[in-house]
Amino acid sequence: xxxxxxxxxxxxxxxxxxxxxxxxxxxxxxxxxxxxxxxxxxxxxxxxxxxxxxxxxxxxxxxxxxxxxxxxxxxxxxxxxxxxxxxxxxxxxxxxxxxxxxxxxxxxxxxxxxxxxxxxxxxxxxxxxxxxxxxxxxxxxx
Numbered sequence: 584x585x586x587x588x589x590x591x592x593x594x595x596x597x598x599x600x601x602x603x604x605x606x607x608x609x610x611x612x613x614x615x616x617x618x619x620x621x622x623x624x625x626x627x628x629x630x631x632x633x634x635x636x637x638x639x640x641x642x643x644x645x646x647x648x649x650x651x652x653x654x655x656x657x658x659x660x661x662x663x664x665x666x667x668x669x670x671x672x673x674x675x676x677x678x679x680x681x682x683x684x685x686x687x688x689x690x691x692x693x694x695x696x697x698x699x700x701x702x703x704x705x706x707x708x709x710x711x712x713x714x715x716x717x718x719x720x721x722x723x724x725x
Contacts, residue, residue, distance in 0.1 A: 621671070629674050631702070632667070639663040642713075655716050662709040669705040673698035 605613055625632040639660075646659035676698040680691045 625671055625674060629670070632670050632674060635663075635666055635670050639667055642709075649717070649720075651716060651720065659713060659716060662705075662712045666702070666705045666709050669701050673702050 626636065642663045643660045646656050649656070649659070651659070677695055680694050684691065
């Protein structure tokens with residue numbers, strides 16, 4: 584039996600967003616401004632994002648002043664960009680979970696905890712990367 588021909592099965596038409604109707608340069612410009620809006624809103628309402636952005640700026644300035652190669656500077660700065668990316672994704676997950684329901688639910692808790700764990704892992708990676716690059720440069724391990 585072919586389910587497509589079954590009149591009992593309703594097909595739901597998904598609405599197409601206004602963003603999807605744009606193409607070319609107009610789409611790229613819209614995407615850019617939506618991204619800027621996201622960064623501004625994250626700064627405005629997400630305390631953790633503000634802390635991590637300040638940490639990123641400090642780390643970037645320090646990395647640029649360190650006696651390391653350009654590639655190492657890129658890695659030192661890049662791992663903190665990765666922290667910001669993961670924090671934004673975590674904030675997005677939290678916003679969606681809260682939008683669906685503010686009631687306590689084990690699945691909602693899991694979603695938020697998983698996002699938080701991802702941030703913890705990304706910060707751990709950043710710290711480990713800094714240690715691996717900098718410790719040998721400043722400490723003679725014999």
